[in-house]
Amino acid sequence: xxxxxxxxxxxxxKSLRELLLDSDVLPLLEGALRAGAxxxxxxxxxxxxxxxxxxxxxxxxxxxxxxxxxxGEPVARLELFGSPEQRDRLVPLASxxxxxxxxxxxxxxxxVLTTEIHTCVVNSSHEELLRINADLARSEARYRELAENLxxxxxxxxxxxxxxQARMLQQEKMxxxxxxxxxxxxxINNPLGFITSNLHTLQKYTARCxxxxxxxxxxxxxxxxxxxxxEEAELKWRELKLPQVLADVGDLMAESLAGAERVSxxxxxxxxxxxxxxAGEVRVDLNQELERTLGVLSHLLAGRAEVVKELQPLPPVTxxxxxxxxxxxxxxxxxxxxxxxxxxxxxxxxxDGERIRIGIADNGPGVPAALRGQIFDPFFTTLPVGSGTGxxxxxxxxxxxxxxxxxxxADAPGxxxxxxxxxxxxxx
Amino acid sequence: xxxxxxxxxxxxxKLVYYGPALSGKTTNLxxxxxxxxxxxxxxxxxxxxxxxxxxxxxxxPFFLTAPSGLKIxxxxxxxxxxxxxxxxxxxxxxxxxxxxxxADSSPAEAQSNxxxxxxxxxxxxxxxxxxxxxxxxxxxxxxxxPQAVSEREIRAAWxxxxxxxxxxxxxxxxxxxxxxxxxAGLVYDRIDARYALTGEHGLTRDQFVRxxxxxxxxx
Numbered sequence: 001x002x003x004x005x006x007x008x009x010x011x012x013x014k015s016l017r018e019l020l021l022d023s024d025v026l027p028l029l030e031g032a033l034r035a036g037a038x039x040x041x042x043x044x045x046x047x048x049x050x051x052x053x054x055x056x057x058x059x060x061x062x063x064x065x066x067x068x069x070x071x072g073e074p075v076a077r078l079e080l081f082g083s084p085e086q087r088d089r090l091v092p093l094a095s096x097x098x099x100x101x102x103x104x105x106x107x108x109x110x111x112v113l114t115t116e117i118h119t120c121v122v123n124s125s126h127e128e129l130l131r132i133n134a135d136l137a138r139s140e141a142r143y144r145e146l147a148e149n150l151x152x153x154x155x156x157x158x159x160x161x162x163x164x165q166a167r168m169l170q171q172e173k174m175x176x177x178x179x180x181x182x183x184x185x186x187x188i189n190n191p192l193g194f195i196t197s198n199l200h201t202l203q204k205y206t207a208r209c210x211x212x213x214x215x216x217x218x219x220x221x222x223x224x225x226x227x228x229x230x231e232e233a234e235l236k237w238r239e240l241k242l243p244q245v246l247a248d249v250g251d252l253m254a255e256s257l258a259g260a261e262r263v264s265x266x267x268x269x270x271x272x273x274x275x276x277x278x279a280g281e282v283r284v285d286l287n288q289e290l291e292r293t294l295g296v297l298s299h300l301l302a303g304r305a306e307v308v309k310e311l312q313p314l315p316p317v318t319x320x321x322x323x324x325x326x327x328x329x330x331x332x333x334x335x336x337x338x339x340x341x342x343x344x345x346x347x348x349x350x351x352d353g354e355r356i357r358i359g360i361a362d363n364g365p366g367v368p369a370a371l372r373g374q375i376f377d378p379f380f381t382t383l384p385v386g387s388g389t390g391x392x393x394x395x396x397x398x399x400x401x402x403x404x405x406x407x408x409x410a411d412a413p414g415x416x417x418x419x420x421x422x423x424x425x426x427x428x
Numbered sequence: 429x430x431x432x433x434x435x436x437x438x439x440x441x442k443l444v445y446y447g448p449a450l451s452g453k454t455t456n457l458x459x460x461x462x463x464x465x466x467x468x469x470x471x472x473x474x475x476x477x478x479x480x481x482x483x484x485x486x487x488x489p490f491f492l493t494a495p496s497g498l499k500i501x502x503x504x505x506x507x508x509x510x511x512x513x514x515x516x517x518x519x520x521x522x523x524x525x526x527x528x529x530x531a532d533s534s535p536a537e538a539q540s541n542x543x544x545x546x547x548x549x550x551x552x553x554x555x556x557x558x559x560x561x562x563x564x565x566x567x568x569x570x571x572x573x574p575q576a577v578s579e580r581e582i583r584a585a586w587x588x589x590x591x592x593x594x595x596x597x598x599x600x601x602x603x604x605x606x607x608x609x610x611x612a613g614l615v616y617d618r619i620d621a622r623y624a625l626t627g628e629h630g631l632t633r634d635q636f637v638r639x640x641x642x643x644x645x646x647x
Contacts, residue, residue, distance in 0.1 A: 010485070010520045011430045011442050011503050071489045072470015073501065106473075114475055117484050121515040128515075 010117055016042075016050060016068075016076055019108045020101075028100055029053035032080060037090055039081035040097070042068070050076065063087050064094035068101055070109065169398060172391035176329060183299045187266050191259030198256040205249055208240040269295035273329075275321025283316040286358060286423075289324035290347055297332060301345075305336060310348040314356050315425050323399045328360070330392045331419050335362035339416070346412070351425065358421045361412035372409055429525055430503065432623065439623065441502045443611060444521055446548050447530035448540035449481070449509035452569040455598040456530060456607070457488045457506055463605055465642050468492055482508045485520050492639040495630035502612070502640060509544065517547070522555050526563035526615040528607055530598075533568045533576035563614035565592045567607045572597040609641045 029040040030053055039059030041052035059081035067074040078101065080094040215236050219229050237243070271277060273292040275284075294307060301307060317324075335345050339362040348359040367375060374380045376397040396419075400407045405423035412418035431440040445453040454474070461472040470489035477483060490502040507517040521527075529548060531541045552559050568582055579595055586593045592610050596603025616625065616636045625631045 010522060011440070011487075011505065013431055013440060069470070071473070071487070071501075071503075073489070073491060106471075110473065110475060113473075113487075114484055117475075117516060117519055120519040124515045124518065 010113075010120070014070070014109065014112065016044060016070065016105075019070070019105055019112060022051065024104050024108070025051045025101065026053065028097055032090075032093060032097055035089075035093055036086050037063075037080055037082045037093065041079050042076050042101075043079060044076045045074070054081070060084075064091050066094055066098040068098065068105065070105060165394075168391050169395055172395050173326070176326075176333075176392075176395070179333075180296060180329070184266060184270055184296060187299045188263050191262045195256045195259040195263075198252045198259075202249065202252055202256075205245045205252075208242060208245055212236060212240055212242060266295070273322075273325045275325070278321045280320075281318050282321045283318050284321060284324060285316055286314050286324055286356060287311045287349055290328055290349070290358075293325055293328040293332060294347075297329070300333075300336060305339075305343040305345055308344065308346040310346065312350045314349055314351050315427055317356065317403070317423060317425055319403050323403055326399045327396050327403075327421065330396045331360045334392055334419075335360060335364065335417075338362065338364040340364055353427060354424065356423045356425045358423075359418055360421075361416055361418035363412070363414065363416040366411055366415055366417045367409050375409065376407070429619070430523055437496075437498045439498060439500045441500065441525045441615060441619075442523060443502060443504045443526045443528065443615065444524045445504065445506040445528045445530055446517070446521075446544070447509055448532060448537060448544035449511075451509060451530045451532040451537070451541075451544075452596075452598040453506040453509065453530045454482055454486050456528070456567070456569075456596075456604050457486050457504060459598055459601045459604040460504070460608055461488055463601055463643055464490075464640075468639055468642065481510065482506055483510075483513060484508070484516060490640050492636070494625065496628060498625075498629045498631070500631075500636075504608075511543075511547075514547065514551070518551050518555060521551050521557070524557065524562070525618070526565075526611050527552075528611050529564065529566045531566060531568050533570045533582075534573055535575060535577050538577070561618075563611060563618050565594060565607055565611045565614065567594045567596045567598075567603060569596045569598050569603075571595050571602070572600060605641050605643065609637050612637045612640050 025042060029042075029051060032040040033053055033055055037055075037060075038057075039052070039054035041054075042050045044050055060083045061081060062079055063082050063084070063086075064078075064080040066078050068076040068078060078094060078098050080090055080097070082090045215233065219232065269292050273289075273296050275282065290309075290311065294301065332345060336343055339345070342363075344363045346359070346361040348361075350357050371382070376393050380393075397407060400421055400423075403423050405421055407419060407421050410418045410420060429440070430442050431438065433439075445456055447453055457472060461469070468491055470491065473487045475482075475484035475486065485508070486506045488504045490504070492500050492502075494500065505520050507513075507520045527548065529545060531537075531545075549559050552562065566586060568577075568579075570576060571579075582593060582595075592614065594603050594607045594610060596607060598604050613633060613636075616633045620626055620633070623629075625636070626633075
């Protein structure tokens with residue numbers, strides 16, 4: 001309780017004037033006059049008159065002087081005047097007056113003290129409430145600030161996480177490209193190997209042919225008998241094994257050409273798959289994109305996996321060229337990873353007039369219902385730590401989203417997972 | 429001190445009876461009123477109560493006059509003991525010259541005693557009074573209870589602190605006047621030097637205490 005809020009000090013001395021009002025005292029004094037007294041007054045201990053009433057025709061003699069007590073201490077006197085003949089009546093009247101004044105005084109004091117302490121308590125309670133209120137306001141401000149900062153910090157963290165996720169997605173894409181490059185290199189290396197080998201053989205064959213031609217050029221002179229030339233040439237022809245060479249050279253050439261064509265087809269597939277020559281959005285046929293993806297994955301599929309195609313004609317889709325390839329590549333690789341010893345991959349496509357629906361199903365163990373909500377989340381993987389980044393299907397999810405499509409996983413008929421991609425499209 | 433006026437030759441002192449609810453503070457005042465002579469004390473004023481429990485305070489005034497003519501008025505107050513009336517306790521405690529702490533001897537009330545004393549210490553600090561120097565008497569009331577905590581135990585706990593302890597049974601008037609006398613003596617010691625009660629006013633400690641606590645003659 002601070003000094004300035006305490007207006008009253010409990011126990012402070014009160015003066016009679018503070019406790020009794022004119023309207024308390026004067027009616028009593030007037031009552032005494034009406035009862036026959038000549039005058040009545042209240043005088044304090046110092047002799048100062050506090051209240052007084054008197055008859056017009058003189059007060060008469062002092063008949064009674066009685067003390068008034070405040071908290072047990074005499075503080076004033078009541079004096080009653082009148083004619084001596086009425087003494088017997090007026091003296092008891094004085095006692096009555098003092099009793100009335102005493103009662104008034106006691107009750108007023110009680111009321112004043114009660115009011116004072118009540119006011120004091122209310123003031124201090126109010127003060128306390130104000131202080132509590134201020135404390136609460138301060139603490140509320142602190143919490144609000146904290147909450148605001150918290151929101152900011154959460155935002156910062158979320159942005160950080162998003163950036164990290166974007167980096168992971170990019171890395172996943174790069175890793176997929178790396179794998180693809182390795183596979184493609186292997187694919188190209190094979191025909192290149194036998195083309196090189198054939199060229200070496202052809203180089204030797206050409207040398208022999210040149211040697212034969214050189215022989216003719218040297219021996220074909222007018223002075224030599226033709227018979228000799230013929231016999232010697234026949235001998236040289238056999239020596240150089242030209243009959244075998246001529247029989248072989250056609251095959252070698254055809255084989256090499258086929259190899260070169262295979263390489264150029266792989267490169268064309270790759271270019272088509274990557275859409276490396278195209279900037280911005282292009283119109284693509286998703287069936288063709290599926291075929292190209294199979295093309296670039298041929299090194300993984302050939303002889304190892306059975307691919308079933310149930311493709312129906314589709315309207316073209318306008319999009320970033322590399323997106324469909326990203327989707328199909330990841331889904332087919334995913335199918336190969338999980339399908340086990342004898343993978344069978346079923347590719348299907350159809351168009352219902354509004355949406356293109358593409359299914360990529362495998363004969364693996366399938367995706368348990370409980371995991372279906374999570375498999376497209378970044379970093380989610382069922383593979384042992386270090387075997388997968390958990391980003392493959394996240395890349396797919398992102399690419400499908402950019403095609404304004406949806407992707408879901410269902411059970412394939414006869415077991416396995418069936419990834420179904422739905423993409424809005426217009427009729428031609 | 430409530431008031432001191434050199435000119436008016438008047439001094440008003442305040443003593444407060446503190447303690448837990450229902451420990452017998454008002455009973456102490458009622459007994460003082462009955463035991464002491466009419467001369468020198470005023471009427472006991474009991475402010476409004478709620479179900480016989482003090483909610484504001486009770487007041488019993490005493491008067492004495494020093495040989496020098498200095499009028500001394502001693503106002504003795506009780507505070508409401510219930511926890512909820514803390515603001516009232518603080519208001520009554522303002523500018524007190526001495527405190528009688530009325531403790532309950534029932535072992536069940538030990539915790540209430542402790543809480544109330546703790547509250548007294550805190551409130552004294554809040555109204556700017558120092559419990560170390562303020563005249564303080566502790567009264568262990570209700571000694572008549574059969575299960576009352578033993579005096580030996582109480583002495584063992586309080587004697588080392590140097591605080592005056594009085595055993596009482598206020599309901600039977602025992603220890604009531606003694607508590608008041610002990611407190612009055614301590615208050616005299618506190619103010620004597622500063623107001624030159626002995627020197628200028630010719631009022632000795634013994635006179636001061638005796639005038640305040642003169643018992644009625646047995647009939």
